[in-house]
Structure formats: structure tokens, C-alpha cells
Amino acid sequence: MVQLMLSARLGPTSVDSRSRCSQTTLRCLTRNHVCMVGGLPCYDPIMEIKKLLRNLDLGSSVAEFDTSLDRYFVETEVFRALTRDKADIIAGEKGTGKTALFRVFKQRYAAIPELDGVEVIAGFNLAGNPVFQRVTSIDCMPEAGYVTVWKAYFLSLVGNWLLELYEPDLTKGMRALDSLLQRVGLRSKDDSAESIFSKLVYLVDHWLRPKSAGVKFTVTEGGIPVIAPTLDFGRSEPTEPSPDVIAHEEALGVLNKALEEAELTAWVVLDRLDEAFQGFPNIEVPALRALLRTYLDLLAYPRIRLKLFVRNDLFRKVIQGGFVNLTHVNARKIEIVWEEEDLLNLFCRRVRDSAEFLEEAGMAGLTDKDLFDGIFPAQVDQGVRKPTTWTWIMARIRDGNGIKPPRNLIDLIAKAKESQLRSEDRNPREYTQNMPIIEADSIRRALRALSDQRVLVVRVANDEQSRRGCEVGPCCALYRPRSPQ
Ligand SMILES: Nc1ncnc2c1ncn2[C@@H]1O[C@H](COP(=O)(O)OP(=O)(O)OP(=O)(O)O)[C@@H](O)[C@H]1O
Numbered sequence: 001m002v003q004l005m006l007s008a009r010l011g012p013t014s015v016d017s018r019s020r021c022s023q024t025t026l027r028c029l030t031r032n033h034v035c036m037v038g039g040l041p042c043y044d045p046i047m048e049i050k051k052l053l054r055n056l057d058l059g060s061s062v063a064e065f066d067t068s069l070d071r072y073f074v075e076t077e078v079f080r081a082l083t084r085d086k087a088d089i090i091a092g093e094k095g096t097g098k099t100a101l102f103r104v105f106k107q108r109y110a111a112i113p114e115l116d117g118v119e120v121i122a123g124f125n126l127a128g129n130p131v132f133q134r135v136t137s138i139d140c141m142p143e144a145g146y147v148t149v150w151k152a153y154f155l156s157l158v159g160n161w162l163l164e165l166y167e168p169d170l171t172k173g174m175r176a177l178d179s180l181l182q183r184v185g186l187r188s189k190d191d192s193a194e195s196i197f198s199k200l201v202y203l204v205d206h207w208l209r210p211k212s213a214g215v216k217f218t219v220t221e222g223g224i225p226v227i228a229p230t231l232d233f234g235r236s237e238p239t240e241p242s243p244d245v246i247a248h249e250e251a252l253g254v255l256n257k258a259l260e261e262a263e264l265t266a267w268v269v270l271d272r273l274d275e276a277f278q279g280f281p282n283i284e285v286p287a288l289r290a291l292l293r294t295y296l297d298l299l300a301y302p303r304i305r306l307k308l309f310v311r312n313d314l315f316r317k318v319i320q321g322g323f324v325n326l327t328h329v330n331a332r333k334i335e336i337v338w339e340e341e342d343l344l345n346l347f348c349r350r351v352r353d354s355a356e357f358l359e360e361a362g363m364a365g366l367t368d369k370d371l372f373d374g375i376f377p378a379q380v381d382q383g384v385r386k387p388t389t390w391t392w393i394m395a396r397i398r399d400g401n402g403i404k405p406p407r408n409l410i411d412l413i414a415k416a417k418e419s420q421l422r423s424e425d426r427n428p429r430e431y432t433q434n435m436p437i438i439e440a441d442s443i444r445r446a447l448r449a450l451s452d453q454r455v456l457v458v459r460v461a462n463d464e465q466s467r468r469g470c471e472v473g474p475c476c477a478l479y480r481p482r483s484p485q
């Protein structure tokens with residue numbers, strides 16, 4: 001196969017290059033590019049490092065844009081815990097892989113035997129402005145009000161999804177669900193998270209601000225207000241709400257029953273929660289505390305499960321000052337942490353996905369360690385007491401809590417590659433084995449560039465928060481070298 005590929009790459013010039021090789025045997029023997037033409041070894045033309053590097057694609061450091069993620073995803077312990085339903089709260093620092101985990105899990109869960117009967121539903125929009133931001137357009141409510149919003153949201157999201165799946169062959173329980181959703185004005189033909197949440201916010205706004213001098217609701221934890229039975233969003237305005245409410249227990253019980261009849265369990269996944277209420281601390285904390293409370297309440301309904309992907313800092317902010325039943329939450333929480341071997345594997349899988357680079361560099365079949373050592377120099381700073389390049393990188397991608405997010409690793413190496421390409425433009429090198437493709441200088445320059453970029457990002461974020469009159473977040477120490485070196 002390799003032979004075929006190389007022969008194909010050499011194409012009609014293969015014989016020419018064979019004769020050229022015979023004249024420059026010594027030089028060619030230092031290379032890895034050997035193919036057989038007519039039973040004779042043939043050496044590839046001189047390979048410039050610039051060309052090699054251009055074929056090395058490390059993907060994106062943000063999961064939303066990492067288009068080949070499925071091909072080089074590392075199935076970590078957290079992935080396995082999720083497939084075995086060992087956790088509901090997936091917590092991690094920024095860039096540790098929450099979105100990546102969700103994206104790949106959503107693609108693969110259907111093929112996992114343990115998850116037979118489970119359906120994973122995205123409870124958030126994957127791109128664009130986070131849908132939950134819309135809640136900031138309505139008046140600030142006490143925590144209990146947000147509990148009602150979340151429960152009504154999950155009822156509507158899962159309920160409409162189930163009804164769309166089974167329509168027109170609805171079971172008895174599904175018909176009850178259909179009628180319930182109609183009564184509270186939450187039946188929708190479009191079951192996307194964006195559409196369902198937008199309609200809900202519109203409805204909540206109406207509860208809080210009736211257009212005529214009718215009954216004004218206080219949105220409480222009690223239940224979902226019943227509105228006129230003929231209400232249909234998109235075709236008519238909601239009529240004035242009546243003071244009737246359907247208790248959450250009743251509504252969720254109907255949904256649970258309908259799911260039971262379908263022999264399905266719905267896992268609703270929420271990610272991007274940190275973006276949702278950014279800049280609105282007076283809404284962010286009660287809304288997210290209410291979400292945690294809703295999570296606990298939903299444990300009573302075995303067919304409806306929430307899976308929350310949250311940033312550690314946000315989680316800490318939400319439980320600050322105490323949270324009833326925190327032990328129940330913690331019992332189902334798992335944290336994304338990265339072992340160094342997994343990070344090395346994550347990098348090497350990306351390199352191996354660049355097939356042309358691998359072939360041209362003669363690195364196919366190498367172990368993770370040899371692959372890394374084949375690309376980088378042994379040390380960034382020379383000296384017997386100095387660390388290896390891998391250890392040097394690991395020390396610099398750590399954040400203030402000692403966590404090493406893959407995003408930092410990918411960013412650092414991608415920047416080192418860019419820097420090396422610029423250096424190759426100035427002083428082109430030819431590739432021979434045992435020479436670092438990315439040099440120490442490029443790694444150092446990449447670190448400086450990332451530090452500057454990071455400081456700029458934090459400054460812009462802080463300016464934005466100050467502009468909105470919110471408290472300024474702590475400056476993150478990412479990429480800042482840990483020693484004066
Ligand atoms: N298990 C994995 N295998 C391969 N790549 C991964 C894995 N986990 C994360 N990554 C990569 O690490 C980078 C950061 O991941 P991701 O964007 O999911 O972080 P995040 O935790 O969602 O960050 P944020 O808090 O900013 O939303 C992405 O390039 C992603 O593809």
C-alpha cells in the first residue's frame with residue numbers, strides 16, 4: 001500500500017528519479033523515502049521541511065470547529081463513565097474537552113449496547129448565540145421562577161421531540177402529553193432547542209407582563225400556568241393567562257409515562273452554560289442554581305435525565321454560599337482531567353491523521369513517544385539539568401490549578417508550527433532523519449505569542465464586563481511561564 005502510494009506520488013518521473021538516485025546514492029540513503037520500481041529501490045526527491053510542515057494539520061483547538069474530531073478523538077475515562085451512566089454533571093476547566101465529549105458521544109451513543117433505549121437530545125444550540133441568553137430579556141426573577149422555566153423547558157423539549165417521533169401513532173400516554181402541552185401553550189412542531197426555548201421565553205414574558213389588565217402571574221416553583229386551550233404559537237397571540245397551574249409533578253409524570261410507553265429514556269445534554277448568562281450575574285446565579293435544583297427534582301423521573309457539562313469556575317460560583325443536597329449533586333459529578341499519556345496520544349492521533357506528512361517524514365508506525373521525539377528537539381533549553389521538550393511543554397500548558405487542557409497543547413504546537421514555517425521561509429532546510437522538524441526557538445516564540453494572545457483575550461473580556469457594570473473576573477494565568485526562564 002505504502003509502495004503504491006509512493007509510486008503514485010512519484011508518477012511518471014519514477015524512473016528518472018531512480019537514475020538520479022543512483023548518482024547521489026549517499027545523499028539519498030540518509031532519507032526515509034524509499035519505494036520499489038521494477039524491483040529496484042527508488043528514493044524520493046529532496047524533501048523540504050516547509051513542504052512537510054504544510055501537510056501537518058492539527059485540527060482546531062475549539063471543538064465546535066474541530067471538523068475531524070471523530071477521527072482522532074481519545075476515549076478517556078470520562079467518556080467511558082458517561083457511556084456507563086456513572087455521571088450526570090461533567091465538570092471541567094476551560095478547554096478540557098466538554099464540547100468535544102458531547103459531540104463525539106452524540107455521534108457514537110447509538111452504537112453502544114449499554115445505551116440501548118437511551119436517546120440523547122441536545123438541550124442547547126451548538127452554534128450561534130446561546131439560546132438561553134434570551135432569558136436575560138425578561139425581568140429578573142427569584143430562583144423559584146427559573147425552576148419553573150427549566151422544568152417547562154425540559155417538558156416541552158422532550159415532549160415535543162417524542163410526539164414528533166411517534167406522530168400519528170400516539171399511545172394513550174402520548175395523547176395525554178399532547179393535550180397537556182396544548183393547554184400550557186408549549187406544543188410545537190419545531191422541536192429544536194432554539195425554537196422551544198424562544199417560545200418559552202415569549203410565554204414567560206407574557207405571564208409576567210399581561211398586555212391588558214388581566215391576571216399577572218408571579219412565576220413560582222408551583223407549576224406551569226394554563227393558558228387558553230386554543231392557543232397555538234405562531235398563529236395567534238397568547239390570550240390572557242388564567243391563574244390555573246399544572247403542578248410540575250403532574251406535568252413531568254405525564255411525560256415520564258409517555259416515555260415509558262415508548263420504552264425510551266431521554267438524556268438531555270446542556271453545554272455552553274458559561275456563555276449563556278455571561279455579563280448578567282444577577283440572572284446567572286439564580287438561573288443556574290435553579291437548573292441544579294431542577295436536576296435534583298428530575299431524579300424522581302427515571303425516564304428523563306439531565307446531563308450537564310459545566311465549567312468548574314461556574315459550578316463553584318453557583319454553589320457558593322451553600323446548596324441544599326450538594327452531596328447528591330457531587331455523587332453524580334465527574335471531572336475532566338488529563339493524564340500526560342492521554343495528551344500525548346491526543347497530539348499523536350492528530351499527527352497520524354495527516355497521512356501525507358506521516359509518509360513523507362517516514363514516521364508511519366512509530367509509537368507516540370517516538371513520533372513526538374521525531375518532530376521536536378530533545379530539549380527546548382540545552383543542559384543536563386533541563387527538562388525534556390515534553391516536560392517543558394507540560395509545565396507551560398498548566399493553568400493556575402495544575403490542569404492541562406488539550407486546548408492549550410494544541411494551540412501551543414499549532415503556533416510553534418506557524419513560527420517554524422516562517423523560519424523555513426527565511427532559511428529553508430532539507431529534511432533528514434534525526435533532525436527536529438519544529439525547533440526549540442519556534443516553541444519558545446509560540447509560548448510568547450500565546451501569552452500575549454491570552455492576556456489580550458482576558459483584557460477584552462474584563463473590559464466587556466466592566467462596560468456592563470459587572471464584577472471583573474480573575475485574570476487567568478494560562479501560558480504564563482512558571483519561572484523567570
Ligand atoms: N477526548 C478528546 N480527544 C481529542 N481531542 C479532544 C478531546 N477532548 C478535547 N479535545 C480537543 O481539545 C480542544 C478543546 O476542547 P473543547 O472545545 O471541547 O473544550 P471545552 O471544555 O468545551 O472548552 P470551553 O470551556 O471553552 O467551552 C478541542 O480542539 C477538542 O477537539
Ligand SMILES: [Mg+2]
Nearest residue numbers: 063098099100
Ligand atoms: Mg465548549
